[in-house]
Ligand SMILES: *[C@@H]1O[C@H](CO)[C@@H](O)[C@H](O)[C@H]1NC(C)=O
Ligand SMILES: *[C@@H]1O[C@H](CO)[C@@H](O)[C@H](O)[C@H]1NC(C)=O
Ligand SMILES: *[C@@H]1O[C@H](CO)[C@@H](O)[C@H](O)[C@H]1NC(C)=O
Ligand SMILES: *[C@@H]1O[C@H](CO)[C@@H](O)[C@H](O)[C@H]1NC(C)=O
Ligand SMILES: *[C@@H]1O[C@H](CO)[C@@H](O)[C@H](O)[C@H]1NC(C)=O
């Protein structure tokens with residue numbers, strides 16, 4: 001009797017939660033995050049740590065192909081990272097290859113002042129995702145690259161879909177919104193078509209596949225998946241922004257941050273400005289981002305509420 005009463009309370013709480021907490025009924029989720037993408041500029045004459053956002057380059061990107069392979073600790077915010085192109089990330093990849101792909105910025109003090117995310121192409125000279133992840137982790141450790149996440153992008157382009165990036169808000173497209181725009185896209189279907197676009201049906205995914213492979217227990221970084229189109233867009237951006245003349249006092253990197261629920265914010269040079277985020281000293285102060293994450297529409301509020309419901 002008591003047990004069922006508790007259960008009833010629990011269900012009631014979950015129900016109330018669903019209808020009252022904004023952000024729950026949203027497109028972005030743990031399994032299908034959106035990405036905040038922005039170019040950051042470092043003025044290396046001033047300091048190798050002070051960064052400045054270029055607000056014109058700040059966007060939220062949505063795609064049904066964005067899938068979480070391994071969430072690790074990313075739910076709790078503090079996951080803004082600078083992008084490094086790792087090619088196919090296979091064991092043959094050397095630090096020299098990575099330097100070449102990134103305009104020799106991989107070990108620059110500015111790049112190393114902040115955690116990074118490796119862009120890795122699916123397939124190539126090796127197949128299993130754990131090979132790529134293991135090698136990425138190994139290189140990061142040897143050269144102190146501080147890689148906290150991997151964005152694996154598809155080497156396949158699917159027919160009959162716009163996964164190549166025609167920008168319609170259809171199920172398969174890549175949708176780009178200003179960060180203060182709350183009209184997020186909604187997908188027309190729940191499942192990815194064809195089903196081979198779903199990470200859980202990819203046989204080279206030995207991190208978290210439908211056969212219950214749980215290598216994720218030994219993977220201490222976040223892993224995400226994206227479309228071939230988005231991977232190529234990012235590669236082009238890395239190439240463009242790191243080919244500044246070597247005597248330039250400015251360096252430019254692409255920063256990616258994954259969000260698991262809808263939120264809006266404005267981007268100023270110094271910080272993303274979320275619900276009530278006030279912190280003037282924009283010297284790469286991550287607490288501003290934390291505010292965006294924990295703002296009233298943020299995921300944390302939902303987690304805390306869910307936790308409270310469970311305790312009852
Ligand atoms: C930033 O790093 C570069 C390369 O190591 C160095 O030459 C420069 O003096 C540093 N700038 C500052 C302000 O420390
Ligand atoms: C990757 O590293 C983990 C932990 O060291 C190990 O258990 C696993 O077998 C490795 N996977 C591959 C494909 O080498
Ligand atoms: C897409 O179509 C082309 C030509 O019809 C074919 O060669 C290719 O394998 C197809 N790609 C996929 C992912 O099915
Ligand atoms: C992307 O797909 C659309 C429709 O499927 C096609 O018309 C367009 O040519 C493709 N673009 C590229 C760059 O492949
Ligand atoms: C938000 O994005 C949608 C879809 O791209 C667009 O139609 C709308 O005009 C945007 N709203 C604002 C305020 O920019």
Ligand SMILES: *[C@@H]1O[C@H](CO)[C@@H](O)[C@H](O)[C@H]1NC(C)=O
Nearest residue numbers: 200201202203204209210211
């Ligand atoms: C799951 O296991 C079956 C049988 O061993 C295999 O044929 C299939 O490719 C596996 N699927 C994945 C996603 O690894």
Ligand SMILES: *[C@@H]1O[C@H](CO)[C@@H](O)[C@H](O)[C@H]1NC(C)=O
Nearest residue numbers: 266268273274276277278279
């Ligand atoms: C942040 O946003 C708030 C409310 O929209 C605004 O009052 C404040 O001036 C903004 N701060 C900065 C630094 O842009």
